[in-house]
Amino acid sequence: MNALFSQFDLWSAFWMTIKLTVIGAIGSLILGTLVAVLRLSPVRMLRAAGTAYVTVFRNTPLTLIVFACSLVLWQTLGITLANDHSRDFFTVNNFRLALVALIVYHASFVCEALRSGVNTIPLGQAEAARSIGLTFTQSLREVVLPQAFRGAVTPLGNTLIALTKNTTVVMTIGVAELAYQLARINEFRSDLLNLAFAVMAMLFVILTVPVGIFLNTFSKRLAVKR
C-alpha cells in the first residue's frame, strides 16, 4: 500500500481527477447552456447551429476528441494554452487541452439535459401563463424556467457522474490522473495491479455513488407532480 502511494503518487493523481471534474463541470455547464439557448431559440438558423454542435460532439468518442486536442490543435496547428517558456509547459498545456476536450464533449450532454428539462413542460403551462396576462419574461421567470430546472436536475446529475468517470480518458494525452497511474503500475509494478485497481475503484465509488444517492432524493423532492 505504501509503495503504491509513494511510488506512483496516487494522491496527486486523485487530486488531478477532482480538478478535471470540477473545472470540467463548470466549463461544460456554461458552454452547454449557451448551446441550449441556441437550440431552443426561435431562430431557425441558430437552432440548426446548436443541433449541428450536439450531433457532432455527441457522436464522436471522447477519446478521439482528447486525442485531436493534443495531436491536431497543438502539434499540427501549433495552438498552445500555456506559456512556451515555462518549465512545466507540457504538463500545463496538456492539462488545459484535456479540459477543452472534456468541456466541449460534455457541453453537448448538458445542452440535451437542459432541453429535456424544457420538454417536460406541457404546452398548457405556457398557454395558461400567457392567458392570465403574464408577459414573456414573467412567464419564463415564474412558470417555465422553474419547472424546466426541476426537470433538468436528473439528467444534469447523470452528466456530472459521467464526467467524473470520463476524466480517466485524458490519460490518452498523458495527463497524470488515476487511469494514467494505473497504466504505469501495469507497466512497471504489475504485482501491485490488483491492489491499485481496488483502491482506484474505491475512490471512484466514493466520488460517484454519493452524487447518485443525493441526486435521487433531490430529484424526488423536486419532481413536479403532473
Add this chain to the structure above:
Amino acid sequence: MSAGVLFDAPGPKARARNRILSGIGILLMLVVAAAIVWKLDSKHQFTGAKWEPFIHGTLWRSYLLPGLWGTIKAALISIALASVLGVLLALARMSSVRVLNWFCTVWVEVFRAIPVLLMMIFSFGLYAYNNVFPSSMNALAGTVTGLTLYNSAVICEILRSGVDQVPGGQREAGLSIGLRPQQTLRSIMLPQAITSMLPTLVSQLVVILKDTALGYNITYMELLNSGSTSASTYSNMLPIVIVVALIYIVVNYSITKVAEMLEHRMRRRSSAPPAAAGGLAGAEPQKVPAT
C-alpha cells in the same frame, strides 16, 4: 405557425427580428469558418499530398477498414456478452432470493461507478500477467471485458425500469393462471419490458460503439488507433482525424435514427398513452393533446 413552451408564435415584428438574428448568426458562423480555413491554410493543411491518400485504396484497405472492423468486432462481442449478462442480472435482481438480489445490486452499483477505462487497463494487465489469452488477443479481451462489465450493469437497469413500466395487471394475470413468480417474470414481464425498452437499448449501442475507442489506450487496434498509425505513415494527422470522426458520426447518427424510428413506431402502435415514468431515457417530450 407553431408555438412552443418558450415562445409564442411570432408576429410580423418578431419575424423581422428573427431574420436579423439569423443574419447575424450566419455572419458569425462564416467568420468562424473563415478563421478556421485561414488557420488551416497557414499550416498547409489543404495541400494535395495530405488528402490524396484517401482516393487511393491503400489507406482504406490497410488501415481504416481493418480499424473499423476492429471497432465493430469489439462492439459486437461486447453487446452479445453484455445482453446475456444483463438479462441474467435483471432476472436475479428481481427474484425473491435475498442473496441473489443483494449480489446483483452490488454488481450494478459497483460496475456503473467504475470508469470503463480503469476496468480495461486492469483486465488487460490481468490477462497479460496470467497468460489467459494468446498475447495478440489481450487487447481485444481487455476492451471487451471493460465494455461488458459496464454495459451489463446498464442493461440490467434498463430492463428493470422496463419491467417497472409493464402494467401490474400483467403480473397478476400471470400469477393467477398458476405461473410461479419467476415464470411470470421470465415469460410475461421481461418480453414486454425488452420490447418497450428497445429504443433505449438501441441507443445504448451508440455508447458501446463510442467506448470501443477507449481500447486505444490499451493498444487495441480499433478505428482511432489504426487511423493514428496511418497518420504517421502519411503525415496527415488532421485529415485522418476528420475522416475518422466522420465515420463515427455517420455510424452513430444512423443508429440514433433507428432508435428514434423504433420509438415512433411503438408510440403509434400502442393506443394507450406511454407509461409515465421516464426511465433511463430521461424526460420524454410530453404529448400535446389535440385541440
